[in-house]
């Protein structure tokens with residue numbers, strides 16, 4: 464199985480062997496086999512730098528922030544704010560106060576949906592697409608239920624792309640917000656977001672992008688995109704769980720009310736009147752996930768090293784994707800597989816079914832062979848309904864995966880096919 468060394472198929476400057484050494488979790492056996500981790504779209508693994516940063520913070524640096532005059536508190540505050548700055552620079556936000564720390568993508572979207580409660584009313588419309596994760600559906604349904612506004616959904620075509628003509632006919636003066644994912648977690652489709660944003664702006668509608676699956680694979684520039692809001696999660700970006708980011712244009716963040724009340728989000732409090740703090744603190748009530756912010760900064764610092772970089776990451780993952788698709792074909796598996804999401808413009812996510820085999824069975828057998836994939840609806844039930852299937856098997860690649868691991872996946876699928884064939 465491992466007769467051929469595929470490392471020379473990597474045309475990027477990435478040194479994958481070296482990178483893999485930085486991820487301790489990868490070096491273990493599962494069910495007697497070396498782990499092949501291909502569930503990166505659910506959550507990515509952490510480089511040692513992130514683990515060490517968090518450990519160091521709790522060992523020597525922990526204190527609450529923005530509160531104490533003492534040394535540890537001042538130092539922790541400086542580091543927390545430095546993390547915000549790193550994120551601002553990474554996504555090219557105009558100001559660091561446009562970067563709000565959240566719990567994750569879900570939290571960021573809910574923050575905005577909550578803020579729009581005072582803006583929307585009956586007759587207004589919110590547009591989403593048929594590609595959305597439940598996190599970018601349910602908060603808008605709740606908002607519409609609360610305000611009497613209407614939710615409109617852009618349908619997708621057979622290969623898992625938003626149908627642009629349908630979008631053009633949906634977006635109108637009634638549209639008060641467009642909320643779309645940048646990259647689909649289930650199908651991998653990379654949406655033409657610049658074009659979609661431009662169309663929304665022509666009708667005066669602001670746009671929120673769910674970037675949970677984009678940030679891990681590509682460099683995102685929020686000013687270039689010109690979106691009003693952009694939400695993402697730390698844990699998919701090689702950082703910790705429980706930390707995420709909501710970017711918002713200053714004017715919009717100033718316009719929206721706070722999401723939660725409590726400490727740190729106020730300037731002054733009396734029983735008669737509370738004055739809210741300025742950005743970004745207005746949206747960060749309570750003690751935040753300080754270690755998480757530091758860990759997320761470490762993850763970005765790691766990925767942005769000159770010898771790594773998101774351009775190479777995206778390119779290498781694309782090579783893994785192309786290789787997998789070619790090997791499915793040449794190893795005689797394609798005929799037994801149904802692929803979902805075959806847009807030319809897609810991230811390194813392969814959603815498929817082995818014909819006649821329930822995705823859960825495929826996932827369970829792959830796990831017995833040490834291969835981690837996700838099975839099920841991937842929190843996108845409307846996509847499953849669109850294709851009239853209960854779920855898929857999803858292999859999602861990261862830049863620490865290898866061509867040899869793709870071979871292991873293929874060997875595993877052959878085993879499944881044999882067992883059910």
Ligand code: C6P
Nearest residue numbers: 504505567568569596598648675696842
């Ligand atoms: N998708 C997946 O396996 P949180 O849970 O808040 O970090 O991210 C939610 C979320 C929002 N949008 C998209 C496009 C996502 O992919 C996710 C998380 C994981 O696909 C877990 S369901």
